Amino acid sequence: MADAEMVRRETSFWRHAVVTVPAILLLGLASGWVSNSGYGNPWFDGLAKPQAMPPGWTFGAVWTTLYILLGVALAFILQAPNSGTRRTALILFGSQMMLNFLWSPVFFGMHQPRLALAIIVVMLVLSIATTFWVARIRKAAAWLMVPYMVWLSFASILNYEIIRLNPAS
Template sequence: MSFLRWALVTVPGVVLLGFLSGRSVPVGTESPWYLALAKPAVTPPPIAFPIAWTTLYVLMGLALAVVLNARGARGRGVALALFGAQFVLNLAWTPVFFGLHKVGLATLVIAAMLALAIAATVAFARVRALAAWLMVPYLVWISFAGVLTWRIGQLNPEAETLVPRTGTSQVIG
């Protein structure tokens, strides 16, 4: 029953913080700057992002609840600290990329986020294997998102100074 109580706090908390980060600046189709960028051909359709992130935030919240519920488990504190550090970077990525238009910095943020998320997942595995497995889809997605961010930077070397024309979008093969 304790896990359920933790999950009732962590899942909505993680989802809410992720939502607030995503709403802090215009993103996706709401961002003329983003629409004006050249994007790699593997860029998912806009609807994929809110679906993926909501699912991932729920899984992350559940993973966090599993670890929080493991009172007295060896390495629990380190696992929670690593999770917190990667989650702060996760929340920072959207304002850096969409708000500041700093694609290079966003690439560094997501690389550090991935490194910390891998470390958190390994630490979660030492506490409870289930928590680590719940983090795997997140690791896959942010790896993909990191590649997308890096490619957008390559395709748009002047992204920070890009002045969008209304309704423009490019996909590069």
């Protein structure tokens, strides 16, 4: 019976992952595309950048990797039995992802780095809370979120530095 349960759970995980991974990747891609994010955006190209600013290709590689990890983490959450913990984890996960998809249009599209900084700080706080709730469901899923929190911390610093270096922006 334990083997049958293991197969059922693994099948459930893959059914979720085959949807969550592409969905998060596509939403992230759409968010960046709609806002003309990154290098090649005339407004962004005209800003002074911090010395720690990575080359443009880094962002695509990092966000693709992070969105895959987040999609897998979400599949683990969805695989868990219905519970208050699962519900809270899903609400937190969804909330921080909505802010994630909002950040690029605010920063690159609306040219509002100060508002974007507020968004990314709240996103970081929510991602930390999400990770703690997800750890109650499955520790592996929580560990999948750690690189995301590290990158959000770094991105917050870059966002702040762009504001500092471009006070009129």
